[in-house]
Amino acid sequence: MDFDFTPEQLELKERAHKAGMAWRGRHTSWDRDDASPYREVTESMREAGLLGLTIPTEYGGKGGTALDYVIVVEELFRSSQSWILGEPPFCTTGPGPSMVLLAEQEETRRKFLPDIVNGLKGCAIALTEPDHGSDLTDLETTAVLDGDDYIVTGSKRFITGSPENEIYAVFARFDDIPGAKGVGCILVEKGTPGLDLEPGAQFVGSRGLPHGEVHMHECRVPRINLIRGAGGFSDLMTAFNMERLHNSIYSLAFAEAAYDETVRYCEERKSFGRPIIEFQATYHSLVDMHVAIEAHRLLTYKAAVTAIDSRFPRPLDSTVSKLSGATMLPNLTQQGVLLHGGDGATLDFPIQRLHRDAIAAMVAGGSPPVLRNAIAAQLFPGHRFRQHA
Ligand SMILES: Cc1cc2nc3c(=O)[nH]c(=O)nc-3n(C[C@H](O)[C@H](O)[C@H](O)COP(=O)(O)OP(=O)(O)OC[C@H]3O[C@@H](n4cnc5c(N)ncnc54)[C@H](O)[C@@H]3O)c2cc1C
Missing domain, CATH: 1.10.540.10 (Acyl-CoA dehydrogenase/oxidase, N-terminal domain)
Incomplete structure (x- = not known):
């Protein structure tokens, strides 16, 4: 290796x-x-x-x-x-x-x-709905064939890059088939009559571009925009693993940035006449941060290196690395905040922004309990992990 x-x-x-x-x-x-x-x-x-x-x-x-x-x-x-x-x-x-x-x-x-x-048209993904997030396979947005077009109706929220992006890969229910079997994906383009893009809720972290709402009222979308209809859900998830990999990189890099900022602060800040980095409690915390980052880096790189066709990360590797990042990052940024003393509670140092960014990273792409469910299903295929009542 x-x-x-x-x-x-x-x-x-x-x-x-x-x-x-x-x-x-x-x-x-x-x-x-x-x-x-x-x-x-x-x-x-x-x-x-x-x-x-x-x-x-x-x-x-x-x-x-x-x-x-x-x-x-x-x-x-x-x-x-x-x-x-x-x-x-x-x-x-x-x-x-x-x-x-x-x-x-x-x-x-x-x-x-x-x-x-070429960067002329950005492509966002639109899965989450006001009433369905973790239970994506229960989604209510519909795509109904009408001649050579699909009529797409439904609402999505928390869509990163809406309203800035030009293309939305919308997950919808096809042919009225319930559950995962009916879920497919179709591309809805900005400017389509009936498509309404709104900025949505304000986030505490990952700010600067909205995580907006996408409302579709009987949008007429040409058949050529279809990615996969009913029956395509598991294939679509292989592409979705790029989302998990992206989240894993986010956690890695923001942990590195939080570490950089914390080391800088601990080298400059003095207490009892010494830089605080020279106190054992401080350098032990920094070492723990370093070890957490190195371990997560290995999982992230593994998820990339083992990707199918070098392009589609494998479900188990990408979910494990996403879970690792989502749990490691908020703990690490909190340690960073603590090492900043009272300064950590102000808006004057980058660590508070990185800590807020960490909150945004926890759930994007799937919350930790839901990732654990997905990993358990792969580790123990002989058992059933149905979540429905
Ligand atoms: C910064 C950010 C960016 C995002 N970008 C996008 C995007 O671009 N496109 C998009 O489609 N979505 C996006 N999302 C939405 C994100 O994917 C959802 O928020 C996430 O899937 C969780 O769904 P939910 O918010 O509806 O929470 P819910 O599903 O309502 O979950 C609420 C709580 O219940 C728990 N829970 C639910 N079901 C189970 C279960 N079976 N077992 C154990 N616990 C459970 C969850 O862990 C969570 O703690 C983004 C979110 C964030 C924060």
Whole structure:
């Protein structure tokens, strides 16, 4: 097993580092105002060649691997300390574009992927509904065939990048079939009559771009926009594992940023005439943070390296690494807040923002109990883990 990056991977990391550093320091106002120049950020990522990383070259993508994705997104997050920098790679490489790769028809891939990988159209994923989150397979949004079109009706919430993105990979119920068997996915484009995009609730963390609402009232969507209809749910989940990998990278990089900030503070802050880093209780905490980050890094890289076709992370590896990150990060940022003393409770130091960002990361892509359910189902296939009453 080789833990060293290749020269090409090191070059990619360096490029992502430069691209992230170019926006360093902007996170404070993006967080405060809950707004960012998202288009400009996307343009700068396009210029740095960081879009469409795992999408095959025949559709204009970079033809890279899930590990390339980890290298780029980790470096962007850590250097910029802002989740916004990860959004352009996510919307041009992550679960939405990966689902487009699974479309039933080649025409669908040809219609959407070139604009997506160029950053002209971002693709968000819209699964969560006001009444259905963890119980996704009970969702109520419907897609009904009418001639050559589908009529899509329903509401989604917490959709990252809505209303900024142009394409929404909407999970809907097809053919009135109940449960997972009826769940498929269709692309709804901005500008479709009946589609209403709203900013939605204010979040405590991962601010700067809305996690908005997507309302669809009898949207007429051409058949070519269909990714998978009824029966396609488990295939769609293979693309959704890019979401879990992304969340795992988020936890890794924000833990690294929290560690960086905490070490800096502990080296500068003095107590009893000494830098507080020289007290055993302090350096033991920092060592524990380092060990937690290293362990999570291995799980994240493993989930990327073991991806099917180097592109679709495996369900068990990606869920394990997402669960590890979602539980590690808030504990680690809380330790960081504590080591900042009273300063940790103010808005004057980056650690409080990273702690709020950690709260956002816990549930996005699936809450820890639900991830444990999914992992148990894979570890113990001989047993049933039905959640319905
Ligand atoms: C920052 C952020 C970004 C997001 N981005 C997107 C996005 O782009 N697209 C999208 O579709 N969604 C997005 N989401 C939504 C996210 O996927 C959901 O919030 C998540 O799946 C949980 O659903 P819920 O909020 O409805 O909670 P619920 O499902 O109502 O869960 C509430 C609580 O009940 C627990 N619970 C529920 N069922 C079980 C069970 N069977 N066993 C044990 N405990 C259970 C949960 O663990 C949780 O603690 C985002 C969320 C956040 C916070």
